[in-house]
Amino acid sequence: MYRIFIVEDDNKIAAILKNKMEQYGYEAAAATGFRELMPELEAYDPQLVLLDVNLPYFDGYYWCRQIRLRSSVPIIFISARAGEMDQVMAIENGGDDYITKPIQLELLMAKVRGVLRRAYGEYASGKDADEHRSGAMTKAELSAGNLKLHLSRNELEWNGKRVELTKNEGLLAECLMSNPGEIVARETLLEALWDDVQFVDDNTLSVNVTRLRKKLEELGLEKAIETIRGLGYKLTTDRASMREE
Known part of the structure; x- marks a missing residue:
């Protein structure tokens, strides 16, 4: 409740x-x-x-x-x-x-x-959802491996580097980081970003995902977001997919 x-x-x-x-x-x-x-x-x-x-x-x-x-x-x-x-x-x-x-x-x-x-929203499930819903005033950070999302500042951090996100980028990052290593359906991501998805062009989501990918690349994380054709997207924290500076 x-x-x-x-x-x-x-x-x-x-x-x-x-x-x-x-x-x-x-x-x-x-x-x-x-x-x-x-x-x-x-x-x-x-x-x-x-x-x-x-x-x-x-x-x-x-x-x-x-x-x-x-x-x-x-x-x-x-x-x-x-x-x-x-x-x-x-x-x-x-x-x-x-x-x-x-x-x-x-x-x-x-x-x-x-x-x-x-x-x-629906993308948050299980333990993450319980913690998020019960700690809206105190939860300030979400982690997926060494990748951190500072919710109050809408910033991503990895290995001491930080990058600021737009509102939509932050929502996408939170959605994907709540389910690391799992496929998140495009419909779920659309609902996380927009109230009424009926008239939202599917390409709009792709553009927002591309922008988030670029922010991750600025941190040194390459190919962190994988496109699963016909299903959605997956965030991987496997270090093999990340570039050390």
Whole structure:
């Protein structure tokens, strides 16, 4: 069961959101203190945060930055501000999505499901999935052999070298590194990157995989991602496929 932390100072709206989350089978809790938010949030250890912009003491952008210093937990902003710049600020400060008030609850739930699927989707299974889902606030790193993915910074590291990833590259790396040495279906990768894959050109995934391969090559990892024709892709941490500098 995913835990969702609601940061909304309007008690009526917070109660409506909490009730809606629970109707969909999620566990939910609303913040009670807005001067010192982080202890309460970390104690709850959510897999998703719904964050209002207009809050007492400090606004949502401030709290989003504070969360991002410690965690890559997904954050959806909720705000009465509908301007383009407000949404740009939300994304630039570390938010994953944005929805305006008055809230369309079904649209919100679609966004919640989409963000959760991208962050902890079907590609994560077994032990990795349990650790990822239960430690959204504390898990900061994913490893496959000596290859490390720093989730909060969206960086790959190997043998002391680091390279920064785009959002899609990071999602692909996390998906493949959660299943090292195993074939990950193209459909699974598509669903990890995009909410609605019906109209996504299959070549778009190939382009993103190619970009990730180039980032791995910058680290000295050649042919780390293998194409399995007709099935998907496989990440190998076999040192025979890697180039020592």
